[in-house]
Amino acid sequence: MTRKSADHLAHFALTIISKDRPGIVADTSEVLYRLGCNIADSSCTMLGGDFAMILIVTHEKPFSKARLADEFRALQERTGLAVHLRTLHDDELSPVDDAGELCLISVYGSDQPGIVYRVTRALADHKVNITDLNTRLIGTKEEPVYVLMLEAILPAGMSVDSTAAMMEPLRKELNVEIGVRAITPVSL
């Protein structure tokens, strides 16, 4: 990808989900390459039997969303993947600048409804900003275990210890393990 002033670029959020097979990324990036689009930011992973791609795509202005949509409609018809496309606004182009501690919060225990909701609601109520999250159902049919791992930026003044203390009542109520660890990158 080439870097230029964002003013000259149209930004789009592109989401693609497909039954997993080799070649999904190649098919997608081929379309983008032929159109002259850049992949500015992306996160792609396997979820269940699907492969999910979320990409921020840019193109020199002028460029119409319709052109991108047309190309992906053709790919959709050819390969059956599901595509969603959205134009990004200027205030969505760079991440919210949070200077607080980055921490990893691990939650795991017997599967039950509401683990994700209760944990993330508690965090949101304390202005903790989630930057990454993934979940997985593991264990056996008889004893399903739910694992939630997330990374989040703590607001100014909030420490790893105070976050752990804040989660303690929830840990007891849901009877799950909750760990909070600092993972703020070290600058070398």
Added chain:
Amino acid sequence: MPVQKILTFPHPLLKKRAHLIARVDEHIRGLIEDLVDTMRAGPGSVGVAAPQIGVSLAACVVDVSNNRHGKENNHGLLIMLNPEIVAADGSAVMREGCMSVPDYTGEVERATAVTVKYLNLHGEQQTVAASGFEAVAIQHELDHLDGILFLDRIVSLKTGLFRRKNYQ
């Protein structure tokens, strides 16, 4: 020449092995001064290697004494010429960033303790046994002298932990 500009990738010097220093002279002492000044000027910087300021010589400085991870366990300012790790033990993963690779961080596995041999500014052979964050910083800076960036050592995508069905 005090604070120097930190080169960023793709500057070719960052991927080149630095030359060994044959003689410690005024030139080398000036280089070390620049390295220390540049390290002190960098926000939160705990080390700088000569290739990062455009000099392909095997010299680096490390000082983790002002860092929260290193303040309890350090040797203060380490000035290392022709450094070489002669023993390493343990392993731990830390998320590293580097002034030469802005806007990116990644999980890197490093030894938790290293013994490093080097020449000091008087050309005398020294040996230091470092552990914890200081050991991580030393390994990161010595990598620069070999043309290795932390990007070459990233061990996992941060979400990789759950993707593996087959553990090795």
